[in-house]
Each structure stands twice: as structure tokens, then as C-alpha cells.
Amino acid sequence: MPIFILFDLSVLILLVILLSSSSSVPAIANEEGDALYALRRAVKDPNNVLHSWDPTLVDPCTWFxxxxxxxxxxTRLDLGNAKLSGNLVPELGKLQHLQYLExxxxxxxGPIPKEVGGLKSLLSLDLYHNNLTGPIPSSLSTLSNLRFLRLNSNRLTGRIPRELSKLGNLKxxxxxxxxLCGxxxxxxxxxxFTEESFINNPRLEGPELMGFVRYNAGGRN
Incomplete structure (x- = not known):
């Protein structure tokens, strides 16, 4: 009898180990799926491009x-020119391995959620040609891997966070x-960066800006 008990206990331990190890990927997938589904619920999708974003599916990697x-x-969301309207959601910050947010x-x-600054793997943040409002979050300064930051042609206000100048990989x-102002x-x-990166911000002015423009303009002659 003790032999059978020992055998049953070892089988039980093995099953627990297998279940715990196999559940790690679905846990990540579920969290990311929940984040993506939060975005789907926050936007209108007239072309139905998000129809495959089904929260009952464990793996969001099968979604269009x-x-x-x-x-x-x-690692990537390709939602450019998809006719979406609505708000970005803070849940996007849960996509910890995201590299491209298009x-x-x-x-x-509405605003750019400050939680986007938690996407440490992000290489490209392309939000241009929308109607986003509010300030540029200073939390974006923590995106140390960021290479492309395009926020042009929105309705963003406030100052350009000086912390963004620390983004050494920004191309x-x-x-x-x-x-924008200040x-x-x-x-x-x-x-x-030349003034073309900053033009058509009527309230972006001051001695520092004027010196910047004169320096770059002179450099082209």
C-alpha cells in the first residue's frame, strides 16, 4: 500500500508541474488578449477589421x-488607415513585448495614455494623422529603445517634455x-532634428526656438 501511495503522489506532483508550466503562455496570452479587446471595445470599427478579435479565443496571435x-x-499592431474612431485605452500598457504600435x-x-510609456520594447510609435488631444506624456521618455516617434497632425497641446531628449536611439x-507651446x-x-519636425505649432515659440531655427536654417546655406 505505501508503494501505491508513493506512486500516486509522484504522479500528482508531475501533473502539477506540467500544468503550471503549460499555463504560463496562456496567462500571457489572456492578459494581452484582454488588453487588445479593451481597445476593440473603445473604438468604432466601420470596416469590421477587428471582427476576429474574439475574447473567447485564448491566443490573440490568431487575430487579424x-x-x-x-x-x-x-509584438506588432498594424492598425494604420483602418478607419477606426474612438479612444486609446490604458490597457495598451500591458502589451509588454510590443515593438510596433501602428x-x-x-x-x-482623446489623450495618449501615459501607460504607453510602459512599453519598454517599443521601437516605433506611429499615431500621426488622428485627432488626439492633451499633452505628450512625459512617460514616453522611458522608451529607451524607441527609434520612430510620429505624433504629427493631431491636436496635441502643452509643452514638449524635455525628458524626451534622453531618447538616445530616436532616429x-x-x-x-x-x-504645442513653449x-x-x-x-x-x-x-x-531640424525645424521640420516641429513646424506648424503656432504657439511653439520663444528664444530657444528662434535660436534653433536660425541655427538649422544657417546650416543649410
Whole structure:
């Protein structure tokens, strides 16, 4: 009898180990799926491009316009020019392995959630040509891997966070055609961008801006 009890106990332990190890990927998938479904509920989708975003499916990697890596973690959202309208959601910050957030040329409104600053793997943030309002979140300064930041042609207000000048990997920056105010940071990575990155912000003025424009304009002659 003790032998059988020992055998049953070892089988039980093995089952627990197998179940716990196999449940880690679905747990990630469920969290990411919940985040994506929160976005789906927050937007209007007249072309029904999000019809496959079914919360009853464990794996969001099967959803249209969602790309995942070999570990079934969401790495890319390709929702540019999808005719979406509505708000971005803070749940986007749960997509911890996201590298590309492409939501350009839609009709999105409201603020950029500060939680986007938690996407540590993000390489490209493309929100241009929407109707987003409010400030540029200073939390974006924590995106140390970010290479492309395009927020142009929205209705963003407030100052450009000086913390963004710390983004050493940033190759492309465009915040033109908004309603930003104050002055342009000229330190750090911002020193390599010309005024074309900032034009058509009527309230973006001051001595620092004027010096920036004169310097770059002179550099082209």
C-alpha cells in the first residue's frame, strides 16, 4: 500500500508541474488578449477589421492585424488607415513585448495614455494623422529603445517634455501640425532634428526656438 501511495503522489506532483508550466503562455496570452479587446471595445470599427478579435479565443496571435513572436507574445499592431474612431485605452500598457504600435491615419480622439510609456520594447510609435488631444506624456521618455516617434497632425497641446531628449536611439521625430507651446528642447537627441519636425505649432515659440531655427536654417546655406 505505501508503494501505491508513493506512486500516486509522484504522479500528482508531475501533473502539477506540467500544468503550471503549460499555463504560463496562456496567462500571457489572456492578459494581452484582454488588453487588445479593451481597445476593440473603445473604438468604432466601420470596416469590421477587428471582427476576429474574439475574447473567447485564448491566443490573440490568431487575430487579424496582430503579429506575435515565437513565444506567442504580441509584438506588432498594424492598425494604420483602418478607419477606426474612438479612444486609446490604458490597457495598451500591458502589451509588454510590443515593438510596433501602428495606429496612424485613423480618427482617434482623446489623450495618449501615459501607460504607453510602459512599453519598454517599443521601437516605433506611429499615431500621426488622428485627432488626439492633451499633452505628450512625459512617460514616453522611458522608451529607451524607441527609434520612430510620429505624433504629427493631431491636436496635441502643452509643452514638449524635455525628458524626451534622453531618447538616445530616436532616429525620427515628428510633432508638427499640432498646437504645442513653449520651446523646443535642444539638448540630447533633439539637437539632431531640424525645424521640420516641429513646424506648424503656432504657439511653439520663444528664444530657444528662434535660436534653433536660425541655427538649422544657417546650416543649410
Amino acid at each position: 492585424l496582430v503579429t506575435c513572436d515565437s513565444a506567442n507574445r504580441v 495606429l496612424y491615419m485613423n480618427n482617434l480622439v 525620427i521625430l515628428n510633432v508638427s501640425n499640432n498646437d 520651446t523646443i528642447p535642444t539638448s540630447g537627441t533633439f539637437s539632431k
